[in-house]
Amino acid sequence: MSxxxxxxxxxxxxxxxxAVVDQEFLEKYDVKLANAILxxxxxxxxxxxxxxxxxxxxxxxxxxxxxxxxAQWMLQIPGATSYIGCIGKDKxxxxxxxxxxxxxxxxxxxEDETEPTGTCAVCVVGGERxxxxxxxxxxxxxxxxxxxxxxxxxxxxxxYFYIAGFFLTVSPESIQLVxxxxxxxxxxxxxxLSAPFICEFFRDVQEKALQYVDYVFGNESEARTFxxxxxxxxxxxxxxxxxxxxxxxxxxxxxRITIITQGVDPVVVAEDGKVTLFPxxxxxxxxxxxxxGAGDAFVGGFxxxxxxxxxxxxxxxxxxxxxxxxxxRSGCTYPEKPDFE
Numbered sequence: 001m002s003x004x005x006x007x008x009x010x011x012x013x014x015x016x017x018x019a020v021v022d023q024e025f026l027e028k029y030d031v032k033l034a035n036a037i038l039x040x041x042x043x044x045x046x047x048x049x050x051x052x053x054x055x056x057x058x059x060x061x062x063x064x065x066x067x068x069x070x071a072q073w074m075l076q077i078p079g080a081t082s083y084i085g086c087i088g089k090d091k092x093x094x095x096x097x098x099x100x101x102x103x104x105x106x107x108x109x110x111e112d113e114t115e116p117t118g119t120c121a122v123c124v125v126g127g128e129r130x131x132x133x134x135x136x137x138x139x140x141x142x143x144x145x146x147x148x149x150x151x152x153x154x155x156x157x158x159x160y161f162y163i164a165g166f167f168l169t170v171s172p173e174s175i176q177l178v179x180x181x182x183x184x185x186x187x188x189x190x191x192x193l194s195a196p197f198i199c200e201f202f203r204d205v206q207e208k209a210l211q212y213v214d215y216v217f218g219n220e221s222e223a224r225t226f227x228x229x230x231x232x233x234x235x236x237x238x239x240x241x242x243x244x245x246x247x248x249x250x251x252x253x254x255x256r257i258t259i260i261t262q263g264v265d266p267v268v269v270a271e272d273g274k275v276t277l278f279p280x281x282x283x284x285x286x287x288x289x290x291x292x293g294a295g296d297a298f299v300g301g302f303x304x305x306x307x308x309x310x311x312x313x314x315x316x317x318x319x320x321x322x323x324x325x326x327x328x329r330s331g332c333t334y335p336e337k338p339d340f341e
Contacts, residue, residue, distance in 0.1 A: 003075065003077045003079075003080040003307065004079050004080070004157065005079060005080070005081075005082050005106065005154060005157040005158055006080055006081075006157075006158060006159050006160060006307050007068065007071055007080060007081045007082070007158060007159075007160045007161075007162065007303060007307050008081070008082045008083070008084070008154055008155060008157075008158035008160070008161050008162075009064040009065065009067060009068035009081070009082070009083045009084070009161075009162045009163065010064060010083070010084045010085065010146075010161075010163045010167055010171075010174060010175075010178065011062055011063060011064025011065060011083075011085050011163060011164050011166060011167045012062045012063070012064070012085055012086075012118060012133070012135055012138035012139075012141075012164075012166050012167060012170060013060070013061075013062045013065050013083075013085040013086070013087050013096055013100075013107075013109065013117075013118065013138055014061050014062040014065075014117075014118040014119055014120040014133055014134075014135070014138060015058055015059070015060060015061065015092045015095060015096055015117055015118070015119050015120070016057075016058070016059040016060070016061035016119075016120050016122050016292070016331055016332070017047060017050055017051060017056050017057075017058060017119055017120065017121055017122065018056060018057045018058075018059060018122035018124065018290070018292060018330060018331045019050050019054035019055065019056045019057070019122070019123065019124065020054065020124045020125070020290075021050070021054060021123045021124065021125060022125065023125055025049075025123065026123060026125065026130060029042065029043055029046050029132070030042065031043075031123065031130050031132060032130065033125055033128050033130055034128045034129070034130065034291075035130050035131070036130075036131040036133070036194070036195040036197075037131070037132055037133070037195075037197065038132075038133055038134075038135065038169070038197070039121075039132050039133060039134040039135075043121075043132050043134070044134070046121050046132065047119055047121055047134065050121055050123075057330055057331055058092075058095060059099070059331040059332060059333060060095070060096050060099035060100055060103070061120055061122075061293070061331070061332060062085065062118070062120070062138065062166075063164035063166055063192065063194060063295075063296050064083070064085070064162060064163060064164040064166075064167065064296075065083055065085065065100070065105075066293050066296035066297065066300065066332040067162060067164070067296045067297070067299040067300040067303065068081050068082075068083045068105055068162065068300065069081075069100070069103045069105055069300065069332070070296065070297045070299075070300025070301060070304075070322050070326070070332070070334065071162075071300040071301070071303045071304045071307075072103055072104045072105050072300075073103065073104075073300075073334050073338060074300065074301055074304035074305075074318060074322060074338050074340060075304050075307070076337065076338070078104055079104075079106055080307070081104075081105050081106065082105065082106040082107070082108065082154045082157075082158065083100065083105050083106070083107045083108070084107075084108050084109075084110075084141075084145070084146065084151060084154070085107075085109060085110070085138060085141060086109065086110040086111070086112055086137050086138055086139075086140050086141035086142075086145075086170075087109045087110075087111055087112070087117045087118070087137050087138070088111070088112055088115050088116040088117040088118075088136065088137035089111050089112070089113060090116050090117055092116065092117035092119065093109070093111065093117040093137070096109070096117060097109065106154070108150070108151050108154065110140075110141055110142065110145040111137075112137040112140040114140075115136045115137040115139070115140055116136045116137060117136065117137050117138075118133065118134060118135045118136040118137055118138035118139070119133075119134050119136070120132065120133045120134070121133075121134075122290075122292045122331065124290050124292065127285075127288040127289065127290060127291060127327075128291055129290060129291050129292040131292070133166075135169075135170070138170065139169075139170055140170075141167075141170050141171045141174065142171070143171055143173045143174040143177060146171075146174050146177060146178075147177075155177075155178065155181055158187070159187050159188065159307070160187065160188045160189075160190070160303065160306065160307050161178055161182060161187065161188070161189045161190065162190045162191070162192075162299065162303055163175055163178070163189075163190075163191050163192075163209075164191070164192040164194045164296075165191060165192050165193050165194030165195065165198040165199075165202070165206060166194050166195070166198065168198060168202045168205045168206055168209060169198070169202055172205040172208070172209070175205075175209050176208070176209070178212075179209060179211070179212030179213075179250070180212070182212055182251075183212060183250050183251040186251070186253055188214050188215070188254065188306070189212050189213050189214050189215075190213065190214065190215035190216075190217065190299070190303065190306075191209060191210070191213045191215070191216060191217070192216075192217040192218060192295075192299060193206075193216065193217070193218035193219075193222035193223065193225075193226060194218075194222065195222060196221055196222055196225035198222075199222060199225040199226045199229050200225060200229055203229055210247050211247075211248060211249055211250040212249075212250050212251075213256065214254045214255075214256055214257065215256070215257050215258075215259065215306070216244050216245070216256065216257070216258045216259070217259050217260075217261075217295075217298075217299050217302075218244075218258075218259075218260050218261075219260065219261050219262065219263075219295055220237050220260060220261075220262045220263070220265075223237055223240045223241065223244070223260050224237075224240065226240065226244065227240045227243070237260055237262065237268050238268055238270070238275045240260070241258040241259075241260050241268045241269070241270035241275060242258070242270045242273055242274075242275060244256075244258040244270070245257060245258040245270040245271060245272075245273075246273070255271060255272060257269065257270065257271045257312075258270040258271075259302070259316070259319075261280075261295060261298055261319075261323075263280075264280060264282060265280070266278055266279050266280065267279075267280060267298075267316050267319070267320065269312060269316065271312075276312070278313070278316040278317075278320070279320075280320045280323075280324075281320050281321065281323075281324040283324060283327065283328065287328055288327055288328070289327065289328055289329055289330055290327065290329070290330050290331065291327050292331055292332060293326050293331060293332025294323045294326055294327050295323070296326075296332060297319075297322040297323045297325070297326035297332060297334075298319040298320065298322060298323040299319065300319075300322055301318040301319040301320070301321055301322025301323065301340075302315045302316065302318060302319035303315075304318055304322075305317075305318040318340055321338070321340045322334075322338075322340075325338070
């Protein structure tokens with residue numbers, strides 16, 4: 001089996017500006033701990049203040065790009081993964097290209113002439129992180145770029161697709177194109193609920209995309225928000241996971257599977273109306289550095305085994321392994337090689 005370009009991700013490439021801050025900094029900018037939001041005008045001065053006041057790290061980020069980088073790292077097969085998104089023509093964009101190529105991902109960025117490369121403030125307090133994304137150029141992705149023959153060739157080549165829910169805010173038409181292709185060609189499509197605000201404010205495009213999705217990822221707060229928005233009147237994660245897996249589907253070839261992570265509690269997997277719980281790898285508190293990218297890493301690890309057609313148990317195990325590695329390091333970074341068995 002050829003793994004060349006087997007996994008394609010599409011999303012919002014953001015350069016993470018990551019720093020350990022204090023609670024006062026979060027309060028100043030009205031930011032809640034362990035949340036992910038889009039930057040408003042009141043947040044814009046935050047990026048300069050972060051860079052001038054704290055020792056920051058710059059890391060190629062954005063949810064989907066993180067997952068694809070981790071999948072590539074876990075696979076250790078050159079050219080197995082590709083990624084599409086929009087950056088600006090600036091030094092941050094160059095940094096992103098360099099970072100992604102080093103990671104071994106075949107990136108095909110659309111370069112916007114007018115907007116700067118998107119950034120994400122990653123504010124870490126006590127190992128927990130808050131994300132404030134300023135999409136800038138990432139917001140400018142156009143489906144015309146996807147339709148270019150050299151980029152559509154990546155779609156044709158891929159057998160597995162992963163798109164985080166954040167991309168619903170940018171290019172639902174690109175997601176639609178991929179969804180229709182997946183159904184027509186009997187391929188596999190995975191998506192993430194990504195953040196409570198996506199479930200709340202982008203409900204229509206999320207519902208439209210879900211019909212194509214074979215694997216839905218999320219965490220417990222996203223799952224509960226999804227339930228609330230759809231008036232399911234349950235906070236029970238297992239029930240919600242089952243209900244999401246039974247959401248109407250455009251193709252009956254593959255059953256939908258829902259995977260919900262719950263921090264230190266077991267991973268919930270719903271399939272065929274049944275729920276299986278998988279334990280996570282527990283980490284002593286003193287070893288926790290930063291939870292940023294943990295969910296993305298879980299997805300990347302999971303996908304690395306899914307494309308190898310491994311059992312669900314192995315996919316979840318790989319997801320837990322990758323997340324465990326990431327939270328012991330600053331930002332979504334990893335050692336040179338995985339030691340996953």
